[in-house]
Amino acid sequence: MIDLRQLTKRYGDRVVVDAVSLTVARGELLVLLGGSGSGKTTTLKMINRLIEPSAGHVRIDGADVASMAPYELRRRVGYAFQQIGLFPHLTIAQNVGITPRLLGWSIDRIDRRVDELLELVELDPATFRDRRPTELSGGQQQRVGVARALAAEPAVLLFDEPFGALDPLTRDRLQQSLRAIRARLAVTIVFVTHDMVEALLLGDRIAVMRDGHLVQIGTPAELLRAPAGEYVAQLMETPLRHGRTVEALARGEAAATR
Amino acid sequence: MSEALRAQLALLPAYLTAHLQLTLTALLLGTAISVPAGLWVTRRPVAERLVLGVASLLQTIPSLALLAIMVPALAALGRATTTSLGFGVPSIGFLPALIGLTLYSILPILRNTVAGVAGVDPAIVEAARAVGMTDRQRLRLVELPLALPVIVAGIRTSTVWVVGLATLSTPVGAPSLGNYIFSGLQTRNLAAVLVGCAAAAALALLLDGLVHALEVGVRSGRRALVVTAAAALAALALYATATLAGGALGRGPRPISIGSKTFTEQYILSAIVAGRLGAASGAAAEIVPSLGSTVAFDALRNGTIDCYVDYTGTIWATVMHRTDVPAERGAVLAEVTRYLREHDGITVASALGFENAYALVMRDDRAGAIRRISDLTARAPSLTIASDYEFFSRPEWAALSRAYGLRFAAQRSMDPSLMYEAVAAGDVDVASAFSTDGRIAAFALRVLEDDRSAIPPYDAIILAGPRLARDEPRALAALATLSGTIDAASMRRMNAAVDREGRSPDAVAGDFLAGLGGAR
Numbered sequence: 148m149i150d151l152r153q154l155t156k157r158y159g160d161r162v163v164v165d166a167v168s169l170t171v172a173r174g175e176l177l178v179l180l181g182g183s184g185s186g187k188t189t190t191l192k193m194i195n196r197l198i199e200p201s202a203g204h205v206r207i208d209g210a211d212v213a214s215m216a217p218y219e220l221r222r223r224v225g226y227a228f229q230q231i232g233l234f235p236h237l238t239i240a241q242n243v244g245i246t247p248r249l250l251g252w253s254i255d256r257i258d259r260r261v262d263e264l265l266e267l268v269e270l271d272p273a274t275f276r277d278r279r280p281t282e283l284s285g286g287q288q289q290r291v292g293v294a295r296a297l298a299a300e301p302a303v304l305l306f307d308e309p310f311g312a313l314d315p316l317t318r319d320r321l322q323q324s325l326r327a328i329r330a331r332l333a334v335t336i337v338f339v340t341h342d343m344v345e346a347l348l349l350g351d352r353i354a355v356m357r358d359g360h361l362v363q364i365g366t367p368a369e370l371l372r373a374p375a376g377e378y379v380a381q382l383m384e385t386p387l388r389h390g391r392t393v394e395a396l397a398r399g400e401a402a403a404t405r
Numbered sequence: 406m407s408e409a410l411r412a413q414l415a416l417l418p419a420y421l422t423a424h425l426q427l428t429l430t431a432l433l434l435g436t437a438i439s440v441p442a443g444l445w446v447t448r449r450p451v452a453e454r455l456v457l458g459v460a461s462l463l464q465t466i467p468s469l470a471l472l473a474i475m476v477p478a479l480a481a482l483g484r485a486t487t488t489s490l491g492f493g494v495p496s497i498g499f500l501p502a503l504i505g506l507t508l509y510s511i512l513p514i515l516r517n518t519v520a521g522v523a524g525v526d527p528a529i530v531e532a533a534r535a536v537g538m539t540d541r542q543r544l545r546l547v548e549l550p551l552a553l554p555v556i557v558a559g560i561r562t563s564t565v566w567v568v569g570l571a572t573l574s575t576p577v578g579a580p581s582l583g584n585y586i587f588s589g590l591q592t593r594n595l596a597a598v599l600v601g602c603a604a605a606a607a608l609a610l611l612l613d614g615l616v617h618a619l620e621v622g623v624r625s626g627r628r629a630l631v632v633t634a635a636a637a638l639a640a641l642a643l644y645a646t647a648t649l650a651g652g653a654l655g656r657g658p659r660p661i662s663i664g665s666k667t668f669t670e671q672y673i674l675s676a677i678v679a680g681r682l683g684a685a686s687g688a689a690a691e692i693v694p695s696l697g698s699t700v701a702f703d704a705l706r707n708g709t710i711d712c713y714v715d716y717t718g719t720i721w722a723t724v725m726h727r728t729d730v731p732a733e734r735g736a737v738l739a740e741v742t743r744y745l746r747e748h749d750g751i752t753v754a755s756a757l758g759f760e761n762a763y764a765l766v767m768r769d770d771r772a773g774a775i776r777r778i779s780d781l782t783a784r785a786p787s788l789t790i791a792s793d794y795e796f797f798s799r800p801e802w803a804a805l806s807r808a809y810g811l812r813f814a815a816q817r818s819m820d821p822s823l824m825y826e827a828v829a830a831g832d833v834d835v836a837s838a839f840s841t842d843g844r845i846a847a848f849a850l851r852v853l854e855d856d857r858s859a860i861p862p863y864d865a866i867i868l869a870g871p872r873l874a875r876d877e878p879r880a881l882a883a884l885a886t887l888s889g890t891i892d893a894a895s896m897r898r899m900n901a902a903v904d905r906e907g908r909s910p911d912a913v914a915g916d917f918l919a920g921l922g923g924a925r
Contacts, residue, residue: 195535197531197534197535217534218539219537220537221534221536222537226535226536228531228532230528230531231528231532232526232528232529232530232531232532232533232535233529233532234529234532234533234546235529236550245536246536249536249542250537295536
């Protein structure tokens with residue numbers, strides 16, 4: 148369980164995250180949704196202290212993250228992000244196995260875990276284990292990025308628009324993979340995106356952020372049914388309108404409402 | 406192969422080994438300092454600016470000056486350690502050259518280390534933090550391996566620089582391939598200059614290639630390449646350090662070391678002194694050639710060399726800081742002898758018999774009615790004067806220009822070997838020649854009379870250091886036998902034999918010693 152209390156980040160006079168409080172239940176996937184500059188990524192990075200909060204607290208399973216060494220915290224929290232950041236001088240297996248290696252796992256155990264994870268993210272271990280990141284496509288690289296985040300069996304995963312730079316088909320396949328992974332592993336996930344469709348498809352609940360504030364938090368159905376204010380209503384309207392337009396096109400009607 | 410070339414190649418092993426010792430040691434030290442320093446400052450912006458600033462500043466010091474500055478700096482340090490700790494520090498030779506070269510090697514490696522680490526993709530740095538690496542692990546496992554090609558590029562730059570700059574170790578008394586270049590340029594020995602340049606270039610290419618091969622091997626995981634390149638580098642380093650250690654330990658009875666400055670007459674005289682010492686006292690003698698003028702005196706005073714030839718006027722002006730000029734040659738010699746004995750424990754072993762004075766010379770047709778320096782006063786503002794590197798900053802020049810009120814339109818410092826041709830060709834109007842130089846007669850240059858006696862006498866004298874006077878009485882006696890054996894005419898002839906006829910200083914010295922015969 149992740150608990151954010153009055154979490155705040157200021158750069159000088161500028162408040163980028165303003166007293167955000169929310170709770171993510173164990174095994175839940177919470178989407179942080181917002182436009183650029185909404186503070187969603189900053190909020191996410193304060194959970195594993197890639198960014199240090201100016202005020203407020205983050206607790207994971209009751210323990211204040213400020214009380215532990217950042218590197219120990221991060222070994223327990225998986226992290227994947229849009230730029231992927233695979234280590235180019237290491238093989239795929241070494242990339243996936245990096246956190247277990249830092250934790251001092253045995254070579255055997257790391258090897259087994261790497262193969263297991265490559266299979267989980269649908270990459271054939273025999274084919275990919277010894278390749279270098281540059282030999283992989285963008286989608287394959289991000290599968291490795293997700294496998295690396297999962298490697299040390301973290302209870303918490305942080306995703307910062309991990310599929311944002313991928314083409315639509317690849318993104319769709321990876322989203323399906325993530326759902327399959329969730330079905331097998333009971334992990335708590337915080338998932339940052341600006342993509343409403345992705346938020347609606349993946350999120351158990353969605354937290355909408357704007358200008359550093361938490362605007363509304365609820366299930367996709369709640370947000371669609373009872374948006375708290377104009378901004379959330381507009382956000383929710385967009386995918387619905389697109390859906391109706393696409394449907395109409397499929398039926399062969401004029402695209403007047405596009 | 407020509408005789409001249411063969412003679413030069415015979416010197417190659419010694420010079421190349423010395424050059425390799427200096428270069429490899431400086432590069433190893435430079436890398437050992439720069440890479441850790443570069444890594445240390447990567448997360449400390451203030452320290453980074455400071456360290457890079459200091460390194461850049463060092464780089465702006467002209468390389469020859471940086472090496473030369475080490476001599477007085479080490480001499481001062483040596484005096485301090487002698488009084489406080491009881492041991493001295495050598496101020497010429499290997500140490501000043503090594504320190505200078507090491508300082509010079511720092512900037513490229515340091516800058517590339519900083520740039521290499523700073524240039525790592527921020528996404529990769531974020532990933533390294535996010536997977537739970539400590540700062541140290543991030544440096545070791547991610548930033549250092551990714552910065553390695555850039556760091557190695559810096560090491561390669563330094564390698565090429567240092568191999569080239571090490572030729573400048575010669576004037577501070579460390580033998581190197583620069584010995585070829587300095588003495589070759591002075592004595593018009595093209596074969597020597599070519600051999601020196603070619604050997605330095607080949608060494609630079611070899612070391613650069615080995616470092617590159619090592620890097621390529623590491624990056625592409627080609628074990629055979631890594632092993633070969635590392636083994637070659639290690640073998641060179643081992644060879645250099647073994648000969649270095651061997652030289653320091655297995656020295657046995659120390660040979661008498663004879664210094665020489667960087668012009669033809671000095672090469673000839675040092676060879677004569679060495680030959681005389683060998684013949685008359687049986688002592689082993691080695692020549693430390695191509696020392697800077699003040700470097701030679703400092704080296705004698707602190708015992709790094711045992712003797713060399715200097716000139717009374719030089720000691721008078723630059724060591725004793727005298728500006729008055731006694732009319733009588735013998736008075737200056739007596740005063741210099743007394744001063745050196747009392748102040749520095751240096752003995753004037755003999756006065757060779759000739760003077761090599763500074764003299765202003767002009768081409769006959771340019772000079773016209775100018776016969777005396779005082780005739781020059783009125784014309785100087787429209788004339789250009791050329792001189793060697795030192796003269797304009799020497800007290801003699803200050804005294805001379807004050808005594809005659811000389812103000813030239815332009816002053817040009819140049820290599821003394823070029824100065825005569827410049828005045829003969831009319832590129833400059835006046836030159837500060839050396840009175841024993843054969844080229845005065847060869848180019849039919851007019852020597853202007855010093856009618857106000859502003860230039861002191863310059864009797865050539867053999868100076869012997871304290872150790873020689875104390876421990877080697879036979880050597881000192883042998884040097885005394887050279888007293889009065891060379892007059893100005895014979896010195897001019899010997900200089901001309903090298904400068905004009907292209908003979909080697911050793912051969913000319915040999916002829917002179919043979920002529921001296923049994924005059925023990």
